[in-house]
Amino acid sequence: MKQLKETAEKIKSMEIRGAGRIARAAAAELRDYAGRFPARDIADFNKKMKYAAELLISTRPTAVSLPNAVRAVMRYVGENPEEAKASVRKLADEFITNSENAVRKIGEIGARRVRDGDTIMTHCNSSAAVSIMAEAHASGKKINVIATESRPRMQGHLTIKQLDSLGIETSLIVDSAVRYFMKDIDLVIMGADAVTANGSVINKIGTSQVALAAHEARKNVIIAAETYKFSPRTLLGELVEIEERDSDEVISKEKLREFSKVIVKNPAFDITPREYIDLICTEVGAIPPEMAYIIIKEYLGWGLGEINSNWKS
Numbered sequence: 001m002k003q004l005k006e007t008a009e010k011i012k013s014m015e016i017r018g019a020g021r022i023a024r025a026a027a028a029e030l031r032d033y034a035g036r037f038p039a040r041d042i043a044d045f046n047k048k049m050k051y052a053a054e055l056l057i058s059t060r061p062t063a064v065s066l067p068n069a070v071r072a073v074m075r076y077v078g079e080n081p082e083e084a085k086a087s088v089r090k091l092a093d094e095f096i097t098n099s100e101n102a103v104r105k106i107g108e109i110g111a112r113r114v115r116d117g118d119t120i121m122t123h124c125n126s127s128a129a130v131s132i133m134a135e136a137h138a139s140g141k142k143i144n145v146i147a148t149e150s151r152p153r154m155q156g157h158l159t160i161k162q163l164d165s166l167g168i169e170t171s172l173i174v175d176s177a178v179r180y181f182m183k184d185i186d187l188v189i190m191g192a193d194a195v196t197a198n199g200s201v202i203n204k205i206g207t208s209q210v211a212l213a214a215h216e217a218r219k220n221v222i223i224a225a226e227t228y229k230f231s232p233r234t235l236l237g238e239l240v241e242i243e244e245r246d247s248d249e250v251i252s253k254e255k256l257r258e259f260s261k262v263i264v265k266n267p268a269f270d271i272t273p274r275e276y277i278d279l280i281c282t283e284v285g286a287i288p289p290e291m292a293y294i295i296i297k298e299y300l301g302w303g304l305g306e307i308n309s310n311w312k313s
Contacts, residue, residue: 023069023094029119064194107131124204126191128224199274199289211276
């Protein structure tokens with residue numbers, strides 16, 4: 001139980017961050033948790049697994065990859081605890097492997113859309129987006145990247161570290177300079193924490209501003225997203241919850257106490273309309289945002305009937 005709660009806290013505090021990483025961490029923790037605790041019978045096992053699943057899902061409400069990963073593992077079967085544990089282990093390992101392979105495949109598919117000599121702008125830190133740039137660079141294309149700081153958590157610093165280690169020429173800019181530098185770029189590549197059924201993208205706060213500036217400047221926007229980041233529940237109009245994080249990520253509580261009329265708003269994500277997105281690059285192919293429903297139905301296996309039956313689950 002202690003390790004389960006520690007993993008949940010690491011996801012909640014963003015010690016483990018990035019939609020793909022938290023999904024893999026949750027799957028691994030469910031696998032390890034199932035292997036650690038003794039269970040009297042299958043009912044007891046199911047009860048404890050349900051508790052673990054609900055705890056992990058509650059940590060980051062916006063990242064659809066997290067509940068999708070948990071649901072993938074919670075499809076385990078077994079008539080007794082040992083059979084169920086073996087099923088959990090198999091499903092978790094499959095999810096983690098498929099997730100890692102998806103990032104590689106997205107890199108291969110997305111790199112075809114990058115031209116030799118392109119200057120690319122990116123926002124926040126996305127392993128899928130970085131994979132595209134890494135593959136383009138590895139294939140011999142000379143590219144430059146302009147990366148935002150991505151305040152207040154500064155995920156852009158992780159991005160420039162990764163790109164620099166690959167030998168890719170990179171510039172770091174403050175978030176408010178996006179529109180100023182948009183004239184100098186050829187392509188925008190960003191990740192996603194969730195993709196809705198109509199093709200809109202939920203990602204790190206500031207993503208919509210980058211996409212809007214790109215739309216104004218007639219620059220293409222590519223979103224790199226694994227299929228498990230698509231949100232089935234949005235098919236019936238359910239909104240993706242936007243996480244509001246603590247004010248001390250923006251200003252210290254001590255400093256904030258100096259003001260009597262100031263409150264801090266710190267949404268972690270925003271929504272980019274599909275009209276500002278040219279292509280969503282997944283591990284099963286590149287699609288226009290309008291085809292997001294196909295991914296949910298064909299690759300996640302969610303039809304309207306299953307969504308209705310699971311609406312309250």
